[in-house]
Amino acid sequence: MYQYNEQDQNLVNQRVEQYRDQTRRFLAGEIPDDEFRGLRLMNGLYIQRFAPMLRVAVPYGLMNSVQVRKLAHIARTYDKNYAHFTTRTNLQFNWPKLEEVPDILAELAEVQMHAIQTSGNCLRNTTTDHFAGILKDEVEDSRPWCEIIRQWTTLHPEFAYLPRKFKIAVTGSSEDRAASQVHDIGLHLVKNDAGEVGFEVLVGGGLGRTPMIGKVIHKFLPKHDLLTYLEAILRVYNLNGRRDNKYKARIKILVDALGIDKFRELVDAEWAEIRGGEMHLTDSEIERIKGFFAPHPYSTDAVNGVAALESKLAEDADFAAWYERNTREHKVDGYRAVIVSLKPYLKAPGDITDVQLDVVADLADKYNFGEIRSTHDQNLVLAHVQAGDLFALWQVMAEHNLARPNIGTLTDMIVCPGFDFCSLANAHTLNVADQINQKFDDLDYLHDIGDIKLNMSGCINACAHHHVAHIGILGVDRKGEDFYQITLGGSSREDASLGKVIGKAVPQADVADTIEKVLQVYVEQREEEERFIDTVRRIGLTPFKERVYAPVN
Amino acid sequence: MPLLINQNVVADDKWLRVDADTLAQHPEAAVIVPFDVFAAEQETLLAGERPLAVQINGDQDFDLVLANLERLSLVVIEFPAFTDGRGFSFARILRRKGFTGEIRATGDVSHDRLEYMTRCGFDAFEISDERFSDETCSVFGEITVHYQGSADDERPIFRR
Numbered sequence: 001m002y003q004y005n006e007q008d009q010n011l012v013n014q015r016v017e018q019y020r021d022q023t024r025r026f027l028a029g030e031i032p033d034d035e036f037r038g039l040r041l042m043n044g045l046y047i048q049r050f051a052p053m054l055r056v057a058v059p060y061g062l063m064n065s066v067q068v069r070k071l072a073h074i075a076r077t078y079d080k081n082y083a084h085f086t087t088r089t090n091l092q093f094n095w096p097k098l099e100e101v102p103d104i105l106a107e108l109a110e111v112q113m114h115a116i117q118t119s120g121n122c123l124r125n126t127t128t129d130h131f132a133g134i135l136k137d138e139v140e141d142s143r144p145w146c147e148i149i150r151q152w153t154t155l156h157p158e159f160a161y162l163p164r165k166f167k168i169a170v171t172g173s174s175e176d177r178a179a180s181q182v183h184d185i186g187l188h189l190v191k192n193d194a195g196e197v198g199f200e201v202l203v204g205g206g207l208g209r210t211p212m213i214g215k216v217i218h219k220f221l222p223k224h225d226l227l228t229y230l231e232a233i234l235r236v237y238n239l240n241g242r243r244d245n246k247y248k249a250r251i252k253i254l255v256d257a258l259g260i261d262k263f264r265e266l267v268d269a270e271w272a273e274i275r276g277g278e279m280h281l282t283d284s285e286i287e288r289i290k291g292f293f294a295p296h297p298y299s300t301d302a303v304n305g306v307a308a309l310e311s312k313l314a315e316d317a318d319f320a321a322w323y324e325r326n327t328r329e330h331k332v333d334g335y336r337a338v339i340v341s342l343k344p345y346l347k348a349p350g351d352i353t354d355v356q357l358d359v360v361a362d363l364a365d366k367y368n369f370g371e372i373r374s375t376h377d378q379n380l381v382l383a384h385v386q387a388g389d390l391f392a393l394w395q396v397m398a399e400h401n402l403a404r405p406n407i408g409t410l411t412d413m414i415v416c417p418g419f420d421f422c423s424l425a426n427a428h429t430l431n432v433a434d435q436i437n438q439k440f441d442d443l444d445y446l447h448d449i450g451d452i453k454l455n456m457s458g459c460i461n462a463c464a465h466h467h468v469a470h471i472g473i474l475g476v477d478r479k480g481e482d483f484y485q486i487t488l489g490g491s492s493r494e495d496a497s498l499g500k501v502i503g504k505a506v507p508q509a510d511v512a513d514t515i516e517k518v519l520q521v522y523v524e525q526r527e528e529e530e531r532f533i534d535t536v537r538r539i540g541l542t543p544f545k546e547r548v549y550a551p552v553n
Numbered sequence: 554m555p556l557l558i559n560q561n562v563v564a565d566d567k568w569l570r571v572d573a574d575t576l577a578q579h580p581e582a583a584v585i586v587p588f589d590v591f592a593a594e595q596e597t598l599l600a601g602e603r604p605l606a607v608q609i610n611g612d613q614d615f616d617l618v619l620a621n622l623e624r625l626s627l628v629v630i631e632f633p634a635f636t637d638g639r640g641f642s643f644a645r646i647l648r649r650k651g652f653t654g655e656i657r658a659t660g661d662v663s664h665d666r667l668e669y670m671t672r673c674g675f676d677a678f679e680i681s682d683e684r685f686s687d688e689t690c691s692v693f694g695e696i697t698v699h700y701q702g703s704a705d706d707e708r709p710i711f712r713r
């Protein structure tokens with residue numbers, strides 16, 4: 001992974017001191033509240049329902065064991081022994097003290113981490129596919145490109161006060177695990193007919209109040225032009241994005257209002273001014289960054305572990321169930337990618353304790369070249385585990401409640417913290433997640449239902465991506481009571497689509513029962529091996545509506 | 554109101570702010586003309602000889618300013634709110650067009666934005682009394698590492 005050089009380290013150190021000084025001046029009354037708000041947000045600090053919340057950047061979801069141990073230490077020392085992974089692959093601490101945040105940042109800086117631009121109306125952390133670099137079908141590893149973008153975005157002087165937050169996602173294979181089509185900019189590494197690698201560029205996707213799928217602005221952007229083109233898009237947005245209404249300030253609204261062709265014209269005009277300029281990427285820089293993401297020293301003996309693995313799989317049904325759901329193919333024979341489930345029974349999805357963080361760090365050192373990834377669906381990945389190590393790894397993870405075999409199933413939900421932590425929430429989410437867990441605890445049933453994506457947000461901001469879930473749940477407030485609107489048919493993948501509301505919101509007590517009815521219709525109607533989403537697309541919403549809202553007699 | 558030019562406090566401002574009514578009263582003075590007045594009186598102002606400056610904000614027609622840069626020795630960019638980032642791009646574009654005069658920030662301008670503004674091409678800042686302190690000038694150099702190219706140095710870190 002990328003290693004800071006002296007300059008990178010200086011930057012985060014100086015940023016810590018700068019923020020320390022900003023905090024000091026704020027506490028001394030020298031910075032007004034609303035202005036400090038802007039400054040602290042650019043440093044990932046929200047003021048929430050009970051306490052501040054600090055969002056730590058995990059650039060493109062990649063961490064090493066030293067960093068993860070530091071996160072454990074911070075959870076233990078400054079927080080209540082746990083932290084929370086988000087859809088943006090970042091990590092949130094829910095209970096830090098405002099005065100202690102500079103110290104936390106100083107500790108993070110020791111391990112090449114920070115909270116720069118994890119919130120606020122600026123360029124945010126770039127996200128990517130959590131299987132980047134290990135896939136057979138990949139055009140190119142997306143992570144070097146994410147790092148190039150990370151450097152360009154970090155403390156960008158011109159784009160620190162954008163109309164609204166700005167998110168970029170990059171993917172390198174034909175499968176999309178980064179929800180790239182619902183980002184402000186989605187970048188897809190593609191090959192043209194001449195065999196050159198470049199980017200298909202999408203712009204104007206996003207969720208929240210007005211969900212939209214991104215539109216193609218460039219079919220094939222040569223890779224050396226990446227930064228100049230991004231800069232052109234951002235400049236057009238900075239100058240023309242709406243600033244009168246924060247709900248209409250995202251780039252998706254601008255692109256939609258102008259139309260993609262007009263928007264492209266503006267970007268092209270701006271790009272023509274800067275395209276060949278200093279920000280044009282050089283081969284040596286691209287190679288330098290790629291050098292940090294060279295393949296790990298994989299063992300050629302790894303395939304020898306396969307026999308042992310197979311006998312364990314035959315002996316132990318629990319292990320086999322976990323292997324089936326929670327591991328994935330790796331391009332190197334004898335290796336598998338392991339997904340660490342942060343969706344245990346009756347615990348907040350995405351939460352992780354200090355002890356678990358330490359366990360994951362130890363396992364990564366022992367079996368995974370010290371590498372850990374966070375995923376946009378709030379799990380972790382150990383991407384390169386030898387077949388022969390899987391059983392031992394599984395045993396330790398199972399002992400620490402990290403091996404629930406539910407990846408990709410109904411209980412692998414993305415859930416925002418909702419009313420329990422978030423001051424913007426309209427409804428609770430965590431207790432509804434519990435309700436769903438209780439109702440659908442039967443493993444055979446879950447595995448029979450198969451791949452399904454259920455996401456739940458506590459308000460219209462859509463932090464949990466409910467619009468692009470096969471089953472989306474949105475908490476709404478009806479005269480002080482929690483109700484939940486259900487959408488079906490969304491997808492955040494390469495076949496991205498927005499879910500449609502099936503009817504009036506249901507009361508809290510009925511959420512799991514409603515989902516059960518939806519699943520009954522699926523089970524009755526599905527054709528051989530058909531995924532839930534495909535059934536919904538084939539038969540439409542009506543059969544689901546009819547079942548859910550059938551009069552009770 | 555303290556005025557910083559090239560990171561130093563300047564005792565007096567040689568520029569006089571005028572509006573539609575006072576414009577004619579100072580036929581020789583170096584004046585900062587609000588954008589609306591500039592747009593309305595373009596011909597006379599451009600034909601004159603005296604030092605001329607325009608004050609503009611993000612809602613106004615920046616192209617009109619860009620079209621008349623040879624006649625301007627100062628462009629004042631107004632920040633109606635500290636969240637309004639359009640002025641950052643204005644300054645950047647001015648420098649790109651080769652404007653070598655002064656670019657001055659006014660309005661909601663304070664300590665924590667000065668360094669970014671400098672990088673975008675501003676070299677002068679009007680700061681309200683309540684937001685100015687002895688520490689304000691120490692902001693320059695808080696962050697010395699710059700990844701991206703900007704108006705202060707167009708070269709990104711990998712070209713330096």
Ligand code: HEM
Binds near residue numbers: 206208422465
């Ligand atoms: C608890 C504190 C949180 C607060 C105050 C918060 C606030 C917000 C707000 C205001 C938006 C809407 C932005 C807009 O439409 O422009 C938003 C969007 C978003 N949040 Fe959060 N959020 C929080 C936690 C989370 C968590 C825990 C996650 C991940 C599980 C998350 C992921 C996201 C994502 C992915 C979006 C983008 C949706 C889009 O593309 O429009 N946030 N958040």
Ligand code: SF4
Binds near residue numbers: 424
């Ligand atoms: S969706 Fe709403 S309730 Fe949930 S975290 Fe985001 S802002 Fe808070």
